[in-house]
Amino acid sequence: MRINKYIAASGIASRRKADEMIAAGRVRVNGAVMTSPGCDIQPGDVVMVDGKPLPAAEKTCWYALNKPAGCVTTLSDDKGRPTVMQFLADVEVRVYPVGRLDYDTSGLLLLTNDGDMASRIADPKQKIKKTYMARIGGRLTKEHLAELRNGIEIELPVKNAESGAVRKYKTKPAEVNVIEENASQSLVEITISEGKNRQVRRMFAAAGHRVLQLERTAIGNIRLGRTRPGTCRRLTDAEIEGLKKLLI
Numbered sequence: 588m589r590i591n592k593y594i595a596a597s598g599i600a601s602r603r604k605a606d607e608m609i610a611a612g613r614v615r616v617n618g619a620v621m622t623s624p625g626c627d628i629q630p631g632d633v634v635m636v637d638g639k640p641l642p643a644a645e646k647t648c649w650y651a652l653n654k655p656a657g658c659v660t661t662l663s664d665d666k667g668r669p670t671v672m673q674f675l676a677d678v679e680v681r682v683y684p685v686g687r688l689d690y691d692t693s694g695l696l697l698l699t700n701d702g703d704m705a706s707r708i709a710d711p712k713q714k715i716k717k718t719y720m721a722r723i724g725g726r727l728t729k730e731h732l733a734e735l736r737n738g739i740e741i742e743l744p745v746k747n748a749e750s751g752a753v754r755k756y757k758t759k760p761a762e763v764n765v766i767e768e769n770a771s772q773s774l775v776e777i778t779i780s781e782g783k784n785r786q787v788r789r790m791f792a793a794a795g796h797r798v799l800q801l802e803r804t805a806i807g808n809i810r811l812g813r814t815r816p817g818t819c820r821r822l823t824d825a826e827i828e829g830l831k832k833l834l835i
């Protein structure tokens with residue numbers, strides 16, 4: 588990792604400030620003063636600023652991105668579609684998406700460099716609640732609302748099957764509230780504690796409704812809030828602590 592990025596990742600300075608520190612001769616790598624911002628840090632290198640060692644491990648950081656629809660949550664895409672990486676230009680640290688959102692879903696996407704905790708949060712065994720706001724075609728009947736709440740049979744693709752084979756799956760209980768409705772559309776808030784492929788869309792499809800728009804508004808204790816699509820904010824320490832407390 589570039590030395591300025593390494594210093595920034597430790598949390599003591601921005602990349603620009605780190606460049607200034609380097610130019611001022613305040614940074615040593617393995618005892619030697621380092622004045623080139625292009626120097627790469629290798630595992631095991633000891634970096635000191637003003638005679639004090641930086642922590643060898645990257646400081647872990649967490650971000651909440653308001654993902655717009657029309658981009659993928661992977662770091663690159665073999666179909667050449669835009670990825671969420673375009674919204675992370677100001678993030679100094681290399682962070683990775685926690686779980687995923689569909690190309691056409693917007694809303695809260697967590698990103699972190701804490702790989703261990705990211706995989707625990709994304710692990711379905713943790714049953715972390717995720718809330719979505721879905722705009723659907725038509726109006727839900729009482730029966731379908733009850734089915735969505737208690738468990739509805741959806742079709743899931745069979746892994747590694749080339750034939751497009753599907754299997755039946757009954758969803759776990761969900762919290763479902765109709766926020767607004769008229770004859771042509773309804774706005775429905777749905778909270779699930781599992782994360783099967785395109786689960787929310789499949790649940791509404793099983794009830795006979797098309798999802799017109801889908802936005803994730805919360806993951807556990809983390810709320811999307813009023814951020815603009817394409818913007819990213821750092822989680823507070825209290826939010827990160829709250830997330831950790833959800834893990835079993």
Ligand code: URA
Binds near residue numbers: 689692784786789801
């Ligand atoms: N459910 C969906 O259908 N899509 C998502 O992106 C997330 C949950």
